Structures are given as C-alpha cells and as structure tokens.
Amino acid sequence: MAFVSQLSASTVRHLSTTSVARAGQIHEMIVIGGGLMGAGIAQVGAQTGHKVTLVDLNQEVLDRSQARIQASIQRVAKKQFQGDPSAGETFVQSALANLQIATQPHAALATADLVVEAVVENLELKRKIFQEYDAIAPAKTIFASNTSSLPIGDIATATQRLDRFGGLHFFNPVPVMKLLEVIRIPETSDATFQAMLDWGQAMKKTTVKCQDTPGFIVNRILVPTMMEAVRMVERGDASTRDVDTAMKLGAGHPMGPFELADYVGLDTVKFILDGWHAKYPDQPLFKPSDMLNQLVDSGKFGIKSGEGFYKYEKK
Numbered sequence: 339m340a341f342v343s344q345l346s347a348s349t350v351r352h353l354s355t356t357s358v359a360r361a362g363q364i365h366e367m368i369v370i371g372g373g374l375m376g377a378g379i380a381q382v383g384a385q386t387g388h389k390v391t392l393v394d395l396n397q398e399v400l401d402r403s404q405a406r407i408q409a410s411i412q413r414v415a416k417k418q419f420q421g422d423p424s425a426g427e428t429f430v431q432s433a434l435a436n437l438q439i440a441t442q443p444h445a446a447l448a449t450a451d452l453v454v455e456a457v458v459e460n461l462e463l464k465r466k467i468f469q470e471y472d473a474i475a476p477a478k479t480i481f482a483s484n485t486s487s488l489p490i491g492d493i494a495t496a497t498q499r500l501d502r503f504g505g506l507h508f509f510n511p512v513p514v515m516k517l518l519e520v521i522r523i524p525e526t527s528d529a530t531f532q533a534m535l536d537w538g539q540a541m542k543k544t545t546v547k548c549q550d551t552p553g554f555i556v557n558r559i560l561v562p563t564m565m566e567a568v569r570m571v572e573r574g575d576a577s578t579r580d581v582d583t584a585m586k587l588g589a590g591h592p593m594g595p596f597e598l599a600d601y602v603g604l605d606t607v608k609f610i611l612d613g614w615h616a617k618y619p620d621q622p623l624f625k626p627s628d629m630l631n632q633l634v635d636s637g638k639f640g641i642k643s644g645e646g647f648y649k650y651e652k653k
C-alpha cells in the first residue's frame with residue numbers, strides 16, 4: 339500500500355492498463371442494444387469469428403434482432419459466395435453459432451474482452467448502463483459507445499475505467515458500410531486505443547482515428563451539409579428532389595441529403611442538431627430549422643414512419 343502511494347498518478351494509470359485485453363486479443367464481445375445498429379454490430383462480430391452476446395431488454399426484441407440478423411447474413415452470404423451455395427450455408431451457420439442472445443449480461447460479462455453499447459441516444463441511460471457494467475466487468479474489459487452525437491467523455495465518466503473507454507462509431511447499414519471511426523478521450527490508454535483499432539480491422543472495417551469532438555468526422559460534416567440542403571429548400575433556391583439529384587450525380591454520393599435524412603430518421607437528425615445547438619449556440623452550422631422541426635412535430639420521421647421529406651409505401 340505504502341509502495342502504491344509513492345507512485346505517480348500516471349504510473350498507477352499505466353499499471354491499471356496492463357490488464358487490458360491486449361492488441362489483437364479481443365475475442366469475446368458483448369453488444370448492448372439489439373436495434374438497428376446493435377444487431378448489425380453483433381452480426382459483423384459473429385461473421386468475423388468473434389464470440390458475441392447481444393443483450394436487449396426482453397426476449398421479444400431479441401427475437402426480432404435475431405430474425406433481422408439472420409436475413410442480413412443470408413444477403414451477405416448470397417453476395418460473397420455467388421455460385422457456391424454450400425460454402426455460403428457454412429458461412430451462415432458458423433456465424434450464427436458465434437451469436438448468443440441474452441436479457442442479462444452477467445454470464446458473458448465475466449469473460450468479455452469488449453462491450454460495445456448501442457442503446458438509444460440518451461446520455462443518462464448510457465451512463466446508467468455503463469455504471470452497472472463497470473461494477474461487474476473484469477478489469478481487462480474495454481468499454482465503448484457507438485453514440486452518433488454524444489461526447490464519449492460524458493458517458494465514460496460514469497465508470498472507473500476511463501483508460502479503458504473509447505468510441506466505436508459504425509455506420510448504417512453496418513454489414514455494408516466499410517468505415518469504423520475509433521475515438522479516444524484524453525484518458526484512453528494507448529493499449530486500449532490500439533486494441534480497438536486492431537479489433538476494427540478484425541471486423542473487416544477500415545478504421546479512422548478521431549478525438550472526442552462533436553460528430554467525430556463523418557457526422558460533423560454530414561449533419562451541417564444536410565442542414566445546408568434544408569436551408570436551400572427553405573429559401574426556395576432548389577427543390578428537395580433536385581438537391582438530391584445534384585448531390586448524387588454531381589458529387590457522387592450514393593444518396594442525396596434528403597434521402598439520407600429520411601433513411602437515418604428525421605427525429606435522429608433533429609435530436610443531434612438540437613443537442614449540438616444547445617451546447618454550441620453561437621455555431622451557425624448547428625442552427626435549428628423550421629422545416630425540420632415541423633416535419634418531426636407532425637410525426638414525419640422518414641422511411642420508418644412512411645413519410646419525411648418524401649413519402650414511402652408502408653411495407
């Protein structure tokens with residue numbers, strides 16, 4: 339004890355990180371939240387040979403996640419193993435064998451190398467979950483959030499493992515989008531950061547590194563771009579359809595800004611924008627928009643509600 343008290347704070351931090359899952363050694367992972375993103379992360383983890391436990395609130399949600407994962411793995415297999423259906427089937431079966439679902443994390447947490455959180459975008463909920471997990475997870479376990487817009491540091495401070503905390507931001511649809519943003523807070527240790535980068539590679543994603551700043555890289559550019567498109571339409575400078583056509587054919591984007599906003603959900607876009615505006619009121623790029631607010635107020639959330647900037651046929 340006397341020996342420890344003589345060590346500098348940085349040495350203590352270094353010692354505490356020696357037990358972190360070493361680079362390239364993340365085999366067992368837990369994904370919290372089996373919605374759109376969590377199901378995709380769990381799927382890719384299982385497809386790439388990780389032992390995955392997907393945790394959500396109840397069995398009904400988990401059954402829906404599992405069905406979505408199964409359908410998506412079939413699509414991946416069809417594409418990857420064209421002309422060899424039996425190899426495709428082996429791929430599907432071995433991926434599914436790597437995936438467990440659970441309403442409680444305890445059993446999996448005893449040996450997990452990594453926890454990736456993908457529950458709804460709510461700071462207090464994320465903090466509460468990580469605080470609970472922190473009390474039971476072994477020292478080696480790295481914690482990460484897939485948040486789109488919340489500061490990683492604000493989530494991490496609910497735990498005692500700031501050196502083993504970071505951001506792992508995936509893109510929708512996770513099985514298709516090749517990018518993974520790996521985010522560090524000032525306290526993230528080098529060993530943790532390297533382990534997250536190596537894991538991104540093992541997940542067959544291309545990783546980029548970013549500090550804990552609003553929107554990281556992609557959303558910091560996408561959200562203001564989208565809002566600039568909305569403001570153009572609000573001013574009557576161009577139509578939504580023409581802006582989308584222009585950005586697809588003139589800038590090579592797979593979706594125009596309005597199509598993309600409807601795809602990710604207008605409620606999500608508004609939530610992100612309002613959060614950033616509240617935190618940075620002088621930043622004109624984050625200014626709210628009447629058009630976006632009116633759509634969300636009238637329940638027009640995009641594809642998921644049947645209408646946003648465009649109308650969609652209900653499936």
Ligand SMILES: CCCCCCC[C@H](O)CC(=O)SCCNC(=O)CCNC(=O)[C@H](O)C(C)(C)COP(=O)([O-])OP(=O)([O-])OC[C@H]1O[C@@H](n2cnc3c(N)ncnc32)[C@H](O)[C@@H]1OP(=O)([O-])[O-]
Nearest residue numbers: 410413414417486509510511513514560561564592599602
């Ligand atoms: C605006 C800013 C707001 C920010 C909000 C925050 C959001 C967040 O933080 C960041 C993001 O995610 S930002 C958002 C980032 N996201 C973007 O920017 C997305 C931009 N969009 C795209 O890249 C394309 O439009 C898609 C890939 C979505 C669809 O591709 P498409 O060609 O238009 O249509 P297709 O014919 O249907 O699909 C073709 C093939 O893709 C495959 N496949 C598809 N889904 C699959 C799945 N779930 N599983 C497995 N496979 C799947 C499949 O092989 C399929 O072939 P199949 O023979 O049919 O099986």
Ligand SMILES: NC(=O)c1ccc[n+]([C@@H]2O[C@H](COP(=O)([O-])OP(=O)(O)OC[C@H]3O[C@@H](n4cnc5c(N)ncnc54)[C@H](O)[C@@H]3O)[C@@H](O)[C@H]2O)c1
Nearest residue numbers: 371372373374375376394395456457458459484485486510
């Ligand atoms: N949708 C996107 O395009 C996108 C892209 C990148 C990142 N994200 C981020 O990923 C996270 C999840 O987004 P999503 O679109 O998958 O949301 P979603 O609403 O589809 O899924 C959230 C899931 O979390 C579950 N959940 C809620 N409370 C829980 C708890 N206490 N324990 C376990 N599970 C719980 C819900 O039941 C639901 O299944 C958010 O932080 C979001 O900002 C979203």
